[in-house]
Amino acid sequence: MDKQQEEDVRLLQLIAKGSQSAFNQFYEAHISFVLHVAISVLADRSEAEDTCHDIFLEVFQKPLQYQSHRGSVKAWLAVKTRSRCIDRLRKRKPVLTHKLEQLQTIEAVQTEIDVLSQIESKILFDALKQLPKKQQEVIYGAYYEGKTQAELAKKFNKPLGSIKSSIRYGIRNLRKQKTLLQWAKTEKE
Numbered sequence: 001m002d003k004q005q006e007e008d009v010r011l012l013q014l015i016a017k018g019s020q021s022a023f024n025q026f027y028e029a030h031i032s033f034v035l036h037v038a039i040s041v042l043a044d045r046s047e048a049e050d051t052c053h054d055i056f057l058e059v060f061q062k063p064l065q066y067q068s069h070r071g072s073v074k075a076w077l078a079v080k081t082r083s084r085c086i087d088r089l090r091k092r093k094p095v096l097t098h099k100l101e102q103l104q105t106i107e108a109v110q111t112e113i114d115v116l117s118q119i120e121s122k123i124l125f126d127a128l129k130q131l132p133k134k135q136q137e138v139i140y141g142a143y144y145e146g147k148t149q150a151e152l153a154k155k156f157n158k159p160l161g162s163i164k165s166s167i168r169y170g171i172r173n174l175r176k177q178k179t180l181l182q183w184a185k186t187e188k189e
Contacts, residue, residue: 004029005072005073007029008026008029008030008072008073008074009066009068009073010022011023011025011026011029012026012059012063012064012066012073013063015059015060015063016063016064020161023056023059023060024160024161026059027056030073030074030077031052031056033074033077033078034052034055034056034077034078034081035048035049035052037077037078037081037082037085038051038052038055038081038084038085041081041082041085041086041089042085042088042089046143047088048085049143050171051081051084051085051088052081053168053171054084055077055080055081055084058080059077124174127174128140128174130173131170131173131174132173134166135166135167135169135170135173135174136170137156138152138156138163138166138167138170139167139170139171139174141155142167149163149164149167
């Protein structure tokens with residue numbers, strides 16, 4: 001077992017005992033790798049980031065799922081990430097596939113995709129405006145300005161854990177707001 005593997009196993013054991021510090025170290029050590037795997041499968045940074053959030057939440061809640069006899073921690077994370085990404089693709093594929101199959105030309109497909117992207121962006125931006133100011137700032141910084149969580153912690157002079165929590169709660173609230181906005185617009189039509 002190499003030193004990184006030993007460290008990963010040690011961190012997972014500490015996470016199982018409730019260590020937030022160990023989780024932060026584990027997260028920092030693996031977020032780039034997990035995000036890279038997710039982006040390569042999903043080809044969508046936003047969905048990849050959501051998947052990463054889900055993966056690390058699962059690691060935090062169930063760190064003892066890792067079994068050393070089955071491979072390295074990195075391989076475990078890669079398999080877990082790929083599986084979650086494929087699940088996401090399966091869930092969204094039927095709706096888009098049926099809609100796009102009805103279009104006759106590449107230009108029509110591209111136009112439809114562009115329109116859907118604009119609508120999604122508008123809904124997302126409207127939902128973002130409904131969040132508390134603190135959550136707006138960190139989500140805007142992370143997703144629109146491309147800042148890392150460490151950069152945001154420094155910018156707002158807050159602990160890294162507070163920034164991570166604000167982003168996590170902000171995304172959860174953003175999903176709720178998006179759902180409410182979409183529901184309200186559907187009711188009006």
